[in-house]
Amino acid sequence: MARNKYPEETVELILNTAARLFTEKGFDKTSLQDIIDETKLSKGAIYHHFTSKEDIFDKICQRIGAANSERLAAVRDSKDMNGLEKLRSIFRSSMLHPNQERIAEIIPRLIDNPRILAIHVKMQFENVAPNFIAPIIREGIADGSIQAEAPEQLAEAVMILSDIWLNPAVWPVNREDMRKRCEVFRSITRSIGLDFLDDDVVEAYVDYSDAVLNNQSNK
Amino acid sequence: MARNKYPEETVELILNTAARLFTEKGFDKTSLQDIIDETKLSKGAIYHHFTSKEDIFDKICQRIGAANSERLAAVRDSKDMNGLEKLRSIFRSSMLHPNQERIAEIIPRLIDNPRILAIHVKMQFENVAPNFIAPIIREGIADGSIQAEAPEQLAEAVMILSDIWLNPAVWPVNREDMRKRCEVFRSITRSIGLDFLDDDVVEAYVDYSDAVLNNQSNK
DNA sequence: ACCTCATTTACAGACTAACGGTCTGTATGT
DNA sequence: ACATACAGACCGTTAGTCTGTAAATGAGGT
Secondary structure, X not given: OOOOOOHHHHHHHHXXXXXXXXXXXXXXXXXXXXXXXXXXXXXXXXXXXXXXXXXXXXXXXXXXXXXXXXXXXXXXXXXXXXXXXXXXXXXXXHHOOOOHHHHHHHOOOHHHOHHHHHHHHHHHHHHHHHHHHHHHHHHHHHHOOOOOOOHHHHHHHHHHHHHHHOXXXXXXXXXXXXXXXXXXXXXXXXXXXXXXXXXXXXXXXXXXXXXHHHHHHOO | OOOOOOHHHHHHHHHHHHHHHHHHHOOOOOOHHHHHHHHOOOHHHHHHHOOOHHHHHHHHHHHHHHHHHHHHXXXXXXXXXXXXXXXXXXXXXXXXXXXXXXXXXXXXXHXXXXXXXXXXXXXXXXXXXHHHHHHHHHHHHHXXXXXXXXXXXXXXXXXXXXXXXXXOOOOOOOHHHHHHHHHHHHHHHHHOOOOOOXXXXXXXXHHHHHHHHHHHHOO
């Protein structure tokens, strides 16, 4: 086949396939041949749409980042909630998200997938914390729902703790340990004026961690 | 040259050279040829002492981990301090360590060196937190110098925050931001019964961060 | 509106350089 | 003599390049 009418579909196919393989096997252990085999495309096709394997990875990250930003921006710019409620909403939706189960099935411990871990950490620092969490905390301080100082640094600390330490995809633990982690996280956030983790969200964290753990031991 | 009298020196040469190259250029971008060129050894020599490039990396990590563990164990097992004093001592010595300047000269942002970042995170989770920080917190709770619960989880939280977020090697920031981070870290640790970061240690963090930042902009 | 044809685009796949790793050969210490 | 510490040719696989080709497209004439 030459000169496809709908090249966007080819791009999508490459991105989707590569994303799956990268999360399943890791970036290094996914070869271009793997992508070629799974997509039934040719090297020429892939290098026509992307400049390198790295480029494919970057584009996948951009796509995920954009989807994530959109979700967060909707909450941040909402007029119906105060600062604290927005924080609560974000953590609620990220944990009770519909595609949660699928992720638990696929993802290996991110700690064993350095590339994905690093980009994950980077996104928290460069995008999520400064552009979404910090403004919301600032809003919360202004509207009186949050008592705190240094919103930028608080946002960073909260995201590091919740998105790396509490994140079961990074390092899953058993139910009890996860519950204890959540409790410590709550006592920390409460003490700095940010009490936004609800009981049912904690349970979702615990369930998710357990699911990832079980899925791994099955392999 | 064949059949060297002192093969340990060859092993050391390989480990030291590889460690430097891995931190300078990253694991992936350091080729065996680079190591061969810099050591003036041959492929045969390297594969005689190591089974793979990965193996070299692992041995480097083990060496660093062992040195680190030794330092931490000495504090943990000391009879002259209570729990809180031990924590204080650890953070003091890790920041005011003699080889600090050398590291600042070499290291790129760990966030751009995924492999090293991942092993760094892993060591905190698998070794430092459970084997050293948690026991010390437990001791502090027992001797009354620390008021807290869940020492294992607290240890994890403290190490995540201090060794990733506050660590200038991971993500250096300017002096003001670093100072703010330290302040937030202090308010967090204080609130959970762990006030162990002294003013002069904060200044060391700030200086270190600034040094790493300046060094990078020079490149 | 329809046909023509040059041009651009979306691929296919042979080819290349560099990589990690293996294997055989060799000199030197024990 | 034998084991050890190398040296370096060799191999399969990898990411990335380059050339070839067929289908879509857009401009110009009818």
